[in-house]
Amino acid sequence: xxxxxxxxxxxxxxxxxxxxxxxxxxxxxxxxxxxxxxxxxxxxxxxxxxxxxxxxxxxxxxxxxxxxxxxxxxxxxxxxxxxxxxxxxxxxxxxxxxxxxxxxxxxxxxxxxxxxxxxxxxxxxxxxxxxxxxxxxxxxxxxxxxxxxxxxxxxxxxxxxxxxxxxxxxxxxxxxxxxxxxxxxxxxxxxxxxxxxxxxxxxxxxxxxxxxxxxxxxxxxxxxxxxxxxxxxxxxxxxxxxxxxxxxxxxxxxxxxxx
Amino acid sequence: xxxxxxxxxxxxxxxxxxxxxxxxxxxxxxxxxxxxxxxxxxxxxxxxxxxxxxxxxxxxxxxxxxxxxxxxxxxxxxxxxxxxxxxxxxxxxxxxxxxxxxxxxxxxxxxxxxxxxxxxxxxxxxxxxxxxxxxxxxxxxxxxxxxxxxxxxxxxxxxxxxxxxxxxxxxxxxxxxxxxxxxxxxxxxxxxxxxxxxxxxxxxxxxxxxxxxxxxxxxxxxxxxxxxxxxxxxxxxxxxxxxxxxxxxxxxxxxxxxxxxxxxxxxxxxxxxxxxxxxxxxxxxxxxxxxxxxxxxxxxxxxxxxxxxxxxxxxxxxxxxxxxxxxxxxxxxxxxxx
Numbered sequence: 124x125x126x127x128x129x130x131x132x133x134x135x136x137x138x139x140x141x142x143x144x145x146x147x148x149x150x151x152x153x154x155x156x157x158x159x160x161x162x163x164x165x166x167x168x169x170x171x172x173x174x175x176x177x178x179x180x181x182x183x184x185x186x187x188x189x190x191x192x193x194x195x196x197x198x199x200x201x202x203x204x205x206x207x208x209x210x211x212x213x214x215x216x217x218x219x220x221x222x223x224x225x226x227x228x229x230x231x232x233x234x235x236x237x238x239x240x241x242x243x244x245x246x247x248x249x250x251x252x253x254x255x256x257x258x259x260x261x262x263x264x265x266x267x268x269x270x271x272x273x274x275x276x277x278x279x280x281x282x283x284x285x286x287x288x289x290x291x292x293x294x295x296x297x298x299x300x301x302x303x304x305x306x307x308x309x310x311x312x313x314x315x316x317x318x319x320x321x322x323x324x325x326x327x328x329x330x331x332x333x334x335x336x337x338x339x340x341x342x343x344x345x346x347x348x349x350x351x352x353x354x355x356x357x358x359x360x361x362x363x364x365x366x367x368x369x370x371x372x373x374x375x376x377x378x379x380x381x382x
Numbered sequence: 383x384x385x386x387x388x389x390x391x392x393x394x395x396x397x398x399x400x401x402x403x404x405x406x407x408x409x410x411x412x413x414x415x416x417x418x419x420x421x422x423x424x425x426x427x428x429x430x431x432x433x434x435x436x437x438x439x440x441x442x443x444x445x446x447x448x449x450x451x452x453x454x455x456x457x458x459x460x461x462x463x464x465x466x467x468x469x470x471x472x473x474x475x476x477x478x479x480x481x482x483x484x485x486x487x488x489x490x491x492x493x494x495x496x497x498x499x500x501x502x503x504x505x506x507x508x509x510x511x512x513x514x515x516x517x518x519x520x521x522x523x524x525x526x527x528x529x530x531x532x533x534x535x536x537x538x539x540x541x542x543x544x545x546x547x548x549x550x551x552x553x554x555x556x557x558x559x560x561x562x563x564x565x566x567x568x569x570x571x572x573x574x575x576x577x578x579x580x581x582x583x584x585x586x587x588x589x590x591x592x593x594x595x596x597x598x599x600x601x602x603x604x605x606x607x608x609x610x611x612x613x614x615x616x617x618x619x620x621x622x623x624x625x626x627x628x629x630x631x632x633x634x635x636x637x638x639x640x641x642x643x644x645x646x647x648x649x650x651x652x653x654x655x656x657x658x659x660x661x662x663x664x665x666x667x668x669x670x671x672x673x674x675x676x677x678x679x680x681x682x683x684x685x686x687x688x689x690x691x692x693x694x695x696x697x698x699x700x701x702x703x704x705x706x707x708x709x710x711x712x713x714x715x716x717x718x719x720x
Contacts, residue, residue, distance in 0.1 A: 148658055148693075149692060149694065149695040150643065150645040150656040150657070150658050150692050150693070150694050151654065151656045151695050151696070152608065152610050152646060152650065152653065152654060152655070152694055152696050152702075153608075153610075153646075153647035153650035153651075153654045153697075154650060154696060155650050155696065155697065155699070156651070156652070156697050156698050159698070369651075371607060371650075371696075373698035373700075374699075376699060376700030376701055377698055377699070377700060378696075378698060378699065378701075
């Protein structure tokens with residue numbers, strides 16, 4: 124029986140003499156990407172083009188591009204929370220030309236099994252130009268909590284007394300140390316209850332949180348971070364790569380290389 | 383993509399060939415023919431003249447018939463029951479009755495060359511008894527005079543069964559408006575589009591090579607949340623079989639197809655276009671309405687199979703869909719016989 128692979132090879136051989144257009148290949152019809160960071164240049168140029176990428180300039184000391192472990196390409200973003208006693212950690216983000224709603228995706232790697240006792244935020248949304256100048260603009264975090272067996276569970280935390288931590292989904296969204304995983308969030312920024320949050324882990328919908336206030340300011344800010352409340356002498360490093368903001372979902376077959 | 387004339391035997395050519403053949407044989411056997419005058423008289427007795435004018439005469443027709451019949455086939459003359467000849471002045475009617483039925487023709491002969499008429503009646507009788515290819519056509523066609531036996535002018539006796547003059551044309555061009563629907567199959571996405579096609583056929587036989595092109599720019603796809611336009615141009619090369627059934631001309635065609643597609647997204651933030659080539663096979667059925675002029679309307683339906691169709695990709699999602707493997711088409715158009 125002739126297999127599809129055999130047909131495909133034969134087709135390629137025939138068409139190769141006819142055209143460089145290919146046979147049975149995919150036709151690339153366009154892009155819904157709003158912004159992306161792939162770190163192949165070895166620096167943070169993709170981030171630094173936005174003047175609002177670093178809300179705290181001091182974070183720059185703990186943010187770099189690592190070439191040691193990458194998801195794809197030549198580099199990955201490395202975020203290290205230094206050993207510190209105060210709550211927080213470095214964050215880098217993007218806000219330029221963001222619509223009120225979009226899909227935000229990133230590949231993450233936890234390179235080591237850190238004994239995180241509180242939480243570890245790796246992705247967050249904030250609001251810029253807050254309506255109340257006395258609030259921080261923090262809006263929504265995507266956090267990890269370490270389980271006794273060494274795995275981490277992902278959950279949503281909103282800096283809003285009306286929501287706070289969303290109930291864990293069942294089965295719980297688990298991630299493993301040393302393995303790249305993909306988080307994608309549909310985030311509709313709203314200062315009223317028309318906001319919406321949906322989260323996919325490796326293409327599986329794990330949180331669907333509609334009808335809620337998701338912002339406190341005029342514009343959204345999307346960031347990658349390594350924040351925690353652990354008062355420990357250990358530094359936490361998280362790697363992130365192939366970060367996308369798009370008008371349509373990237374998963375499950377994310378394609379960032381042009382055909 | 384359709385329609386065709388049934389291949390029609392050139393009656394005049396057959397008569398000419400048969401005449402040459404039997405004439406040669408007849409000359410060779412001329413002496414023996416003379417010795418068989420008694421048998422010629424038997425033929426003459428079965429010839430009935432339907433009018434007072436005797437052009438040709440029964441005797442002349444009998445002699446020509448005997449002479450044209452090969453010696454080893456003369457037993458077939460026993461099947462001849464009656465030959466009626468009616469001299470109409472500028473024309474003459476022949477009715478040949480055999481054990482298998484009756485054949486009738488009317489021929490023009492304004493010059494009243496009785497010897498020529500006798501020879502032509504004899505040819506008609508012999509070919510009725512011994513059809514060149516198993517049967518005699520039901521209708522007369524253009525009589526092409528052969529040098530040896532210049533025939534009378536033809537006249538159609540049964541117009542409804544007479545193949546068109548144009549049916550003998552070597553070239554056929556078909557113009558059609560078409561619609562194709564891609565069938566959702568194996569995860570592919572359905573697509574419909576409209577366009578036109580041009581096809582050329584050359585030949586007169588049952589099997590005719592066919593070449594064609596088609597173009598459709600009015601296709602749209604909606605797959606995986608991505609909408610767009612699809613233009614497709616195809617080149618066909620294949621073989622068509624043509625038959626005549628009842629009052630219709632039917633055709634069946636098998637082609638190899640090369641399809642070039644151009645897809646353009648319309649719903650993405652940064653739309654673009656891309657081209658590609660697919661290979662496939664196509665089968666088509668055609669029905670055409672016989673006409674006497676060089677234009678002939680036709681309808682066709684086709685099925686196309688693309689083993690390895692294109693996928694459609696967009697950033698950042700990747701593959702958003704696949705063009706269909708299976709396409710079903712319909713077309714309507716006219717054929718020009720040149």
